[in-house]
Amino acid sequence: MNTYEFTITLNRVPVEEDFDRLYEAGLDDSTPEVRDGRGVLNVHREAESLSAAILSTVADIERAGFEAVSIADEDLVSLKTVAQRLGRTYESVRLLATGQRGSGNFPAPLSGDGWALYSWAQVSDWVDAQKPGGVVATVEAGGKSLEDARVIAAASQLLRARAIASPEAVASLIPLALSKMDFTALQPAITASLIEALRSNKITVQGSTDGLPGFGPAGWVLGDEGFDHTGPKRFQP
Numbered sequence: 001m002n003t004y005e006f007t008i009t010l011n012r013v014p015v016e017e018d019f020d021r022l023y024e025a026g027l028d029d030s031t032p033e034v035r036d037g038r039g040v041l042n043v044h045r046e047a048e049s050l051s052a053a054i055l056s057t058v059a060d061i062e063r064a065g066f067e068a069v070s071i072a073d074e075d076l077v078s079l080k081t082v083a084q085r086l087g088r089t090y091e092s093v094r095l096l097a098t099g100q101r102g103s104g105n106f107p108a109p110l111s112g113d114g115w116a117l118y119s120w121a122q123v124s125d126w127v128d129a130q131k132p133g134g135v136v137a138t139v140e141a142g143g144k145s146l147e148d149a150r151v152i153a154a155a156s157q158l159l160r161a162r163a164i165a166s167p168e169a170v171a172s173l174i175p176l177a178l179s180k181m182d183f184t185a186l187q188p189a190i191t192a193s194l195i196e197a198l199r200s201n202k203i204t205v206q207g208s209t210d211g212l213p214g215f216g217p218a219g220w221v222l223g224d225e226g227f228d229h230t231g232p233k234r235f236q237p
Contacts, residue, residue: 001046004053006152011067011163013039018064025064030057040072050151058159069163075153076110076117085120086127103130121150 014022014032022032022041030041041061047053058068077085083093095101097118107122124146161170 001048003044003046004050004148005042005044006050006054007072008041008043008057008061009069009072010039010041010061011069013037014066018066022061022064022066026060027057027064039066050148051155054151054155067163068159070159071152071156073153073156074149075120075156077120077123078117082118082120082123119153121146121153 010032013034019032022030027041027043029045030043032039032041034040041057043053043057045053045057047056054071061068079093079097080090083090086093092101097106097116099106105126107118107126109116109118111117161173165173
C-alpha cells in the first residue's frame with residue numbers, strides 16, 4: 001500500500017475534547033490544526049489508492065461528529081501559475097487564453113467577479129492536445145502527480161456539492177457525473193470499490209437496494225467472497 005497526503009477542511013474548529021474523538025474514530029494518522037480560522041486535518045493515510053484513502057478518511061471524520069467540507073487542492077490557478085507550470089511567459093499564456101494565439105478554445109475560467117481562475121486539469125488537457133506527449137504530462141500540481149491532483153480536485157468538488165445542496169438535490173444531479181461513463185469497462189472497478197467500502201463500513205446505504213446492479217435482493221453486495229446475512233441490513237460508518 002501507498003501513503004497518501006492531503007488536507008481536509010472541517011465544518012468547525014476542533015476543540016480540546018474533540019481530539020480524543022478524532023483519534024478514536026480512526027484518524028490517528030491525521031493532525032488537526034486551525035488554518036485561517038478554519039479547522040483542518042492534515043492526513044497521512046495508507047491505502048490501496050488515493051480514492052480509497054479519501055473515502056475512508058471522510059467516513060472517519062463523520063464518525064467523529066464532523067463534516068468534511070473540502071480538500072485542499074491545486075487545481076484552481078491563475079494564468080500566472082499556469083505560465084510558471086508550463087515554463088512560459090505570462091504574456092504568451094494570456095494570448096493563448098484570449099484566443100489571440102494558438103488554435104483557440106482555451107478552457108474558460110471557472111471564477112467570476114473580476115477574478116480569472118482556471119482548472120489546471122482542463123488547461124493541461126488543452127495544452128497536451130496541442131502538443132500530444134509534451135511537457136504537460138510530466139508537470140506536477142502542488143507536489144502531486146497530475147492524476148492525484150485530478151482525483152483530489154474532483155473529490156473536493158463533490159464534498160462542496162454535499163455542503164451546499166440538499167441530499168435530494170445532489171442525488172438528482174448524479175446523471176451529470178455518470179453521463180459520459182462506460183459502465184461496461186468500469187463495472188469491475190465499481191463493484192470492487194463497493195465491496196471494499198461495505199466490508200469496512202466506509203459508506204452508508206439507506207433504504208432498499210433492490211434492483212440495483214451488483215446488489216442482492218436484501219441489500220448485500222454480491223461478490224466472489226459470497227456475502228450472506230440473516231436479515232435486513234443498514235450499512236453505516
